[in-house]
Amino acid sequence: MTLRRVAVVCLGSALLSLSAAQAAPDAATLKRGERVYERCAACHSIEGNRTGPQHCGLFGRRAGTAPGYDGYSRALRDAKIVWNERTLDAFLQNPVRAVPGTTMGYAGIADARERADLIAWLREATRPGRSCRLSR
Amino acid sequence: MTSRLLIPPTYLPHSRRRALATGGAVLSAAAVALLGGREALAAKASGGAAEADVRILNTALGAELEAVAAYQVGAESGLLGKPALAVALQFQGHHKEHASALEATVRKLGGKPVAAKAKYAFPVEKLKSETDVLRFAAGLEKGAVSAYLGAVPLFAERELAKVAASILGDEAMHWAVLRQVLGEDPVPSAFVS
Numbered sequence: 486m487t488l489r490r491v492a493v494v495c496l497g498s499a500l501l502s503l504s505a506a507q508a509a510p511d512a513a514t515l516k517r518g519e520r521v522y523e524r525c526a527a528c529h530s531i532e533g534n535r536t537g538p539q540h541c542g543l544f545g546r547r548a549g550t551a552p553g554y555d556g557y558s559r560a561l562r563d564a565k566i567v568w569n570e571r572t573l574d575a576f577l578q579n580p581v582r583a584v585p586g587t588t589m590g591y592a593g594i595a596d597a598r599e600r601a602d603l604i605a606w607l608r609e610a611t612r613p614g615r616s617c618r619l620s621r
Numbered sequence: 622m623t624s625r626l627l628i629p630p631t632y633l634p635h636s637r638r639r640a641l642a643t644g645g646a647v648l649s650a651a652a653v654a655l656l657g658g659r660e661a662l663a664a665k666a667s668g669g670a671a672e673a674d675v676r677i678l679n680t681a682l683g684a685e686l687e688a689v690a691a692y693q694v695g696a697e698s699g700l701l702g703k704p705a706l707a708v709a710l711q712f713q714g715h716h717k718e719h720a721s722a723l724e725a726t727v728r729k730l731g732g733k734p735v736a737a738k739a740k741y742a743f744p745v746e747k748l749k750s751e752t753d754v755l756r757f758a759a760g761l762e763k764g765a766v767s768a769y770l771g772a773v774p775l776f777a778e779r780e781l782a783k784v785a786a787s788i789l790g791d792e793a794m795h796w797a798v799l800r801q802v803l804g805e806d807p808v809p810s811a812f813v814s
Contacts, residue, residue: 524771524814526764527684533742536683556683558676581673581775590677591771620742 510605518606521599528589531610531617537589541617543568544608548584552621560586573604670777675732677772678723681785684768685720686737689713691761694743695754705751705802709758712795719788726781752803759799765792766813 510518528537538551549562564584566572576583577600579593594600613619692713695701701709724734748754769789776782793813801807 523760523763524767526760527688527768528680528764530742530744533744535742536680536687586676588676588680590673590680590775591768592774593771 510609514602515606515609517599518602518604519610521594521603522606522610524594533620539620540607540611541619542613543573543611545569548572552619556588558584558586558588560584561588570604570608573607574600577603671730672732673775674777674781675727675730677775677785678727678730678781679732679735681768681772681788682720682723682727683735684765685716685723686735687741688716688761688765689720690737690741691743691758692716694741694745695748695758698745698748698754700748700751700754702751705755708798708802709754712758712762712798715791715795719791722784722788726784755799755803759796759803762792762796762799765789766796770813 525537528535529540531540533539534551534554534556536556538554538557542551546568548564548566548568549557561584566576566584574597577594578597580587580589580591582593594603610616692709695709696706696713727734744757748757766789769785769792773782773785773789776785797807800809
């Protein structure tokens with residue numbers, strides 16, 4: 486097997502692993518993520534806008550555009566962020582540092598594993614039409 | 622279901638009238654003590670730091686107003702027995718006091734307090750029993766503890782952090798009492814997060 490072919494096989498395996506991990510986080514991860522999400526419950530729900538915006542449909546949505554929510558700061562509306570694993574990880578680590586002026590006055594989740602668990606759970610729980618209903 | 626509730630008598634308000642009285646829009650003695658004489662806050666507040674503090678306070682105020690509305694939904698649901706209703710009204714009264722204190726502080730800092738929403742999206746279709754209502758309230762209280770915990774270190778003005786920590790303590794007691802009523806360990810860990 487040539488070096489190039491080995492590299493292609495390894496890359497393919499890595500992508501498959503990554504894809505599998507994204508498609509199906511294990512039950513323990515999801516349970517931990519759901520527990521972390523309980524910290525958000527004063528302001529957020531998956532379904533329905535509250536003090537904070539609904540999370541249904543979060544992934545792939547531009548920040549500041551949750552349907553029917555009018556409480557965004559100008560800072561978040563202007564942030565040009567699209568929510569995905571990477572942007573959520575950066576924001577949740579320290580919201581006020583990531584987006585100065587955000588109304589989410591929360592110090593953040595310092596623990597990287599807790600953020601990863603939360604984001605993995607959010608990806609599953611916020612799929613509109615599949616795991617949640619998007620409010621308009 | 623009501624007969625199975627294990628609410629320590631000391632957790633119950635002395636009367637419904639007292640519970641309602643504590644929920645008035647007038648600041649309680651404790652809130653006045655927290656905020657009284659804080660004219661210095663306004664004098665010290667300046668620029669971006671004060672604006673950031675007002676943003677945090679306003680977000681907390683919005684959540685408190687929502688909590689007041691949530692307890693109202695629970696109280697009017699017809700699902701709560703007399704003991705649980707008394708506790709719910711007492712806790713609602715606390716949230717009203719928090720909201721009044723936060724609103725007064727936002728004004729003192731020169732900000733515009735957020736108003737209660739005309740309508741809140743609560744999962745009323747999922748509330749079919751007293752346990753459902755209390756579990757919903759417990760979830761909100763736990764979230765409130767986390768929210769205040771996340772807000773305390775952000776305040777530029779340390780007096781505001783102290784006020785937020787005081788509210789945090791009250792919300793944590795609500796959460797513990799509700800867990801006790803639900804038959805769960807009222808204090809499940811040594812730390813909150």
